[in-house]
Amino acid sequence: MRRLLVVEDDTDLREMVSETLADEGYHVDQAPDGQRGLHLGLTRPYDVLVIDRRLPALDGLDLITRLRARAVAARALMLTALGTVDDRIAGLDAGADDYLAKPFDLDELSARIRALCRRTADATEALRVGAGHLDLAARDAVLADGTRVSLSAREFELLRVLAARPGAVHPRAALRSRVFDEAAAASIVDTYVYYLRRKLGRTVVQTVHGLGYRLGAL
Structure with a gap:
């Protein structure tokens, strides 16, 4: 419903x-x-x-x-x-x-x-991330060549939030509240951005200096 x-x-x-x-x-x-x-x-x-x-x-x-x-x-x-x-x-x-x-x-x-x-x-089955996409059913990232990359629950949720509004700049505090609500420090967002970049490449998340993060591309 x-x-x-x-x-x-x-x-x-x-x-x-x-x-x-x-x-x-x-x-x-x-x-x-x-x-x-x-x-x-x-x-x-x-x-x-x-x-x-x-x-x-x-x-x-x-x-x-x-x-x-x-x-x-x-x-x-x-x-x-x-x-x-x-x-x-x-x-x-x-x-x-x-x-x-x-x-x-x-x-x-x-x-x-x-x-x-x-x-x-x-938009319920997949969210576009550049030439790749986020598979919402399998909870995987899919690269442009079809390669699937497994994500942890928090990695997936952080990327899903960014991909849901790809043009928006998301403040670190808002991402902390949305994805890591039990975490005390907004620095946890930086840690998981690092994890995503390590798995999917540095372009997957863009840093907007002084403001926060925005979806990049696979």
Whole structure:
């Protein structure tokens, strides 16, 4: 069952959207403000996030930005009464995958969510890493020539988080929290980047000095 999170401060709209999506077979969680949405987005796995642009406690743009900074890869659909081109660009640049202006038709909302779920499904078997890929079923890295390289659980998870958003720069602290949540020091990220480079080559993870790490290529 696909899991969705609806973050909307308008109670009537939130309930209507959630009930419609639940009737279509989704498991739907609700959040009335950005702070609650951030907590749920960081602690539960979702396929699609439906996020209002203007939220109390934490704005929708800030919410998406913070989730992406913590390497949350769920697809995000932003709802907004702000329908200008600049507003749409701001939403997409923050990390949204789609943008729907209010008022909207529930059938169109459902269709857009189905499309985002298909995009998620297309990425469930493998994540591209340059000319190679990460096999999510076997939990191996596959080089361009087809050679498979076994990874430890932490090596795999670190590379998966990077590959889920290949263009993003991931701060060391965010990677530590996401992959090594019991570790006290962010330096553990550096250690596992070293392990990945030793197994897969120095180009597999790029260092962005002063900021963190970004996916490279096999």
